[in-house]
Amino acid sequence: xxxxxxxxxxxVRRLIDATxxxxxxxxxxxxxxxxxxxxxxQLSDSLLPGSFGVQTGPxxxxxxxGNVVIGLRNPVAxxxxxxxxxxxxxxxDFVLGAAYEGPPGHVHGGVCALILDHVLGATAHQPGKxxxxxxxxxxxxxxxxxxxxxxxxAHVERIEGAKTFAVGHITGSDGVTVEAEGVFIHPKGGxxxx
Amino acid sequence: xxxxxxxxxxxVRRLIDATxxxxxxxxxxxxxxxxxxxxxxQLSDSLLPGSFGVQTGPxxxxxxxGNVVIGLRNPVAxxxxxxxxxxxxxxxDFVLGAAYEGPPGHVHGGVCALILDHVLGATAHQPGKxxxxxxxxxxxxxxxxxxxxxxxxAHVERIEGAKTFAVGHITGSDGVTVEAEGVFIHPKGGxxxx
Numbered sequence: 333x334x335x336x337x338x339x340x341x342x343x344v345r346r347l348i349d350a351t352x353x354x355x356x357x358x359x360x361x362x363x364x365x366x367x368x369x370x371x372x373x374q375l376s377d378s379l380l381p382g383s384f385g386v387q388t389g390p391x392x393x394x395x396x397x398g399n400v401v402i403g404l405r406n407p408v409a410x411x412x413x414x415x416x417x418x419x420x421x422x423x424x425d426f427v428l429g430a431a432y433e434g435p436p437g438h439v440h441g442g443v444c445a446l447i448l449d450h451v452l453g454a455t456a457h458q459p460g461k462x463x464x465x466x467x468x469x470x471x472x473x474x475x476x477x478x479x480x481x482x483x484x485x486a487h488v489e490r491i492e493g494a495k496t497f498a499v500g501h502i503t504g505s506d507g508v509t510v511e512a513e514g515v516f517i518h519p520k521g522g523x524x525x526x
Numbered sequence: 527x528x529x530x531x532x533x534x535x536x537x538v539r540r541l542i543d544a545t546x547x548x549x550x551x552x553x554x555x556x557x558x559x560x561x562x563x564x565x566x567x568q569l570s571d572s573l574l575p576g577s578f579g580v581q582t583g584p585x586x587x588x589x590x591x592g593n594v595v596i597g598l599r600n601p602v603a604x605x606x607x608x609x610x611x612x613x614x615x616x617x618x619d620f621v622l623g624a625a626y627e628g629p630p631g632h633v634h635g636g637v638c639a640l641i642l643d644h645v646l647g648a649t650a651h652q653p654g655k656x657x658x659x660x661x662x663x664x665x666x667x668x669x670x671x672x673x674x675x676x677x678x679x680a681h682v683e684r685i686e687g688a689k690t691f692a693v694g695h696i697t698g699s700d701g702v703t704v705e706a707e708g709v710f711i712h713p714k715g716g717x718x719x720x
Contacts, residue, residue, distance in 0.1 A: 336552040336555040336556055340559045344545050348600075350573065351535060354570070354572065354573060356568065356571050365533055367561045371561040374554055378549040379548060379549060380548075382624070383546070398624055399628060400625060400636075400637055401636065406545075408542060430592055433577045440643075440644070441643050441647075442639060445636060448636075450628075464669075468635070469664075472661070478576075
């Protein structure tokens with residue numbers, strides 16, 4: 333990915349945050365909106381016909397830059413960087429801002445579910461051997477704070493045929509906030525992933 | 527909320543989509559980025575110190591315009607409009623675009639979890655009597671398509687003291703894609719919601 337794309341996506345992430353938190357008057361908002369519409373028109377001169385999907389990157393490997401959790405070209409994605417350890421264990425460190433709010437000052441419980449679905453699934457996912465979610469169960473222990481360092485981690489509990497049983501959690505400074513367990517399935521045809 | 531804010535948020539949603547799908551060259555991307563940064567600077571002349579939280583709207587009712595699922599000022603939110611029926615039943619109709627992608631052409635399973643967490647929780651949530659998620663279990667039956675009409679619905683199965691047991695699902699043109707059941711809790715102090 334060119335640095336131009338990365339800079340654009342980071343720029344839109346900052347705009348999302350300012351859109352939520354701005355207190356300027358209607359005139360200033362209208363002026364900002366005009367600039368944004370102009371940028372959108374410029375980017376829309378040539379668009380993919382649909383969503384980003386999975387495309388071959390410059391290094392020849394498949395890339396999911398549009399993915400809502402890890403996509404480097406998706407401003408909605410934090411984006412998470414998943415680190416793979418031994419035996420399918422994974423972790424990722426991140427901070428979530430105003431765009432991910434549910435209860436005041438806290439990450440929406442459903443965003444925790446989104447992140448845990450992805451991170452638990454990453455234990456089963458392998459290049460060329462995608463896995464999709466069969467079931468996912470979440471237990472909420474305490475609120476997950478916005479604006480603070482968080483870690484999501486997961487590991488494989490066991491594998492039975494095409495099924496990977498994974499467990500994981502999100503941890504904040506006060507300990508585990510949400511626990512999860514899930515079953516991730518490698519379909520025969522490999523049609524789906526993520 | 528003034529229409530200026532609504533227009534701004536819609537404008538940023540269109541920008542997010544174009545950012546993911548654009549195929550213009552690096553020069554055009556750089557020019558668009560410059561406009562976006564200028565808009566962000568303008569909006570940042572005055573910012574809330576933190577996230578949006580819940581504020582009193584012009585009609586005197588509490589509003590969660592920053593919420594990641596329903597927030598009218600949050601460009602990450604689709605945003606969903608929750609319709610409340612009898613006996614705590616709720617539903618919402620929506621279409622999700624490229625920004626919510628997981629498997630190519632499909633909604634990320636974790637985004638389905640995010641939506642179902644919110645919609646099931648809405649059966650328990652009452653003004654002045656917030657509820658938060660205790661547990662949530664999701665079963666994925668088939669892929670949820672991007673760009674097509676979807677409905678999420680939920681109802682209360684039973685109430686035991688402070689606990690509301692809710693069930694629901696997302697439906698697409700091919701039938702139910704994801705089923706969910708959850709327990710939502712009214713805390714004694716009412717500190718959390720969403």
